[in-house]
Amino acid sequence: NAGVIQTPRHKVTGKGQEATLWCEPISxxxxxxxxxxxxxxxxxxxxxxxxxxxxxxxxxxKERFSAQMPNQSHSTLKIQSxxxxxxxxxxxxxxxxxxxxxxxxxxxxxLVL
Amino acid sequence: AQxxxxxxxxxxxxxxxxxxxxxxxxxxxxxxxxxxxxxxxSGEIVFLIRQDSYKKENATVGHYSLNFQKPKSSIGLIITxxxxxxxxxxxxxxxxxxxxxxxxxxxxxxxxxQVYA
Numbered sequence: 001n002a003g004v005i006q007t008p009r010h011k012v013t014g015k016g017q018e019a020t021l022w023c024e025p026i027s028x029x030x031x032x033x034x035x036x037x038x039x040x041x042x043x044x045x046x047x048x049x050x051x052x053x054x055x056x057x058x059x060x061x062k063e064r065f066s067a068q069m070p071n072q073s074h075s076t077l078k079i080q081s082x083x084x085x086x087x088x089x090x091x092x093x094x095x096x097x098x099x100x101x102x103x104x105x106x107x108x109x110x111l112v113l
Numbered sequence: 114a115q116x117x118x119x120x121x122x123x124x125x126x127x128x129x130x131x132x133x134x135x136x137x138x139x140x141x142x143x144x145x146x147x148x149x150x151x152x153x154x155s156g157e158i159v160f161l162i163r164q165d166s167y168k169k170e171n172a173t174v175g176h177y178s179l180n181f182q183k184p185k186s187s188i189g190l191i192i193t194x195x196x197x198x199x200x201x202x203x204x205x206x207x208x209x210x211x212x213x214x215x216x217x218x219x220x221x222x223x224x225x226x227q228v229y230a
Contacts (some may be wrong), residue, residue, distance in 0.1 A: 031216060038137075043204065045217035055216060089156060100146045100165075100208065102218060104158035 002026070004105030006092050013082050013112045021077040021108045024026060030076045030103040034067055041049060046090075072109030082112040115140045117207050119221035126228055128197055133180070133188045134224045136205030143209040147188045148218065149177070151201040158204070164188055164208070195228045202226070 013019050025032050027066040027069075034046040045059040049069040062068065069075040079086055089109050093102040116139040126132045138147065149162045162174045164181050172179045180189040192199055202225045206218040 011147040033217060042222050043206075044219075045219070048216045052214065059217070091158065093218075099149065100210075101160055101163055103160060104150070105160075107156055109156075112178075 004092055004094050004103055006090075006105035008108060009106060010109045010111075012113065014113055015083060016081050019082050019086075019110055019112075021090050021092075021110070022077075023075045023092030024073055024079070025075070025092070025106060026096070026103060027073075028092035028096060029103075030072075030097045031071060031095040031102075033095070034075070034077050035091040035093065037091060038087075043091075046077070056067045059106070060064040060087050079110075082110075086110060087105045087112045115142075115145075115207055115209055117203055117205050117219050117221040119224050122222075123225040124160060126195055126226070128195055128228050128230055131191065131193045131225065132195055132196055134192075134203050134205075134226070136188050136190070136221055138186050138188065138205070138207050140186075140203075140209055142209040143199045146208045147179075147181070148206040148208070149179070149190045149201075150187075150204045150206060152204065152223070154199050161203075161211045162190070188197065195226075197228050199230060200226055200228045216219065 017079045033050045047057040047067045048055045052069045064080045066078045089107040089108045091103045095102045145166045149161045152158050162177045164172045178191045202223045203219040204223045204225045
């Protein structure tokens with residue numbers, strides 16, 4: 001049983017470029033979460049989908065960041081006009097319906113030069 | 114607002130010994146879930162064990178167990194018979210159960226465990 005899949009594992013972009021990160025949740029899981037991990041801030045919540053609907057994006061920076069879940073098998077996190085401070089590991093997690101434990105993907109390490 | 118605090122930045126122990134990692138939390142909710150995850154050197158975050166706030170019995174999974182002290186808002190992780198491969202960063206996390214809308218986990222800053230031979 002495959003776990004959460006994230007692609008790419010590593011991404012290097014130049015300042016001002018766009019970055020799109022992909023997440024494939026565990027099959028059958030209805031909830032998808034995005035988190036960001038940095039040395040300074042630790043693990044921070046970004047946004048959450050349930051049954052493909054956006055539920056809570058309270059952790060998303062108001063500008064340049066957006067997330068979508070067009071179908072139950074994948075979600076994307078898009079960062080427009082990337083800045084060096086966006087450099088972080090972006091983690092996706094999924095959770096089954098009526099379950100409480102989230103399972104994490106391997107993360108995408110984004111480096112903005 | 115919920116908050117999770119891990120005061121131990123790093124711990125070093127000899128293999129085959131028992132180690133306890135501390136975690137305290139703050140929440141206004143009467144019902145919540147507490148989790149421990151570990152992050153390996155490769156960056157992978159692995160779920161270890163969980164405690165539901167309404168359960169009085171401490172959770173145990175393999176050589177991981179919890180010391181849940183609800184009046185103190187404390188959830189310690191105990192690893193018995195530690196192994197070299199237990200070396201990792203351990204995160205405590207919480208999710209309030211009030212509503213499914215509140216889905217996200219709030220994490221502590223982590224405790225780095227080094228197990229040596």
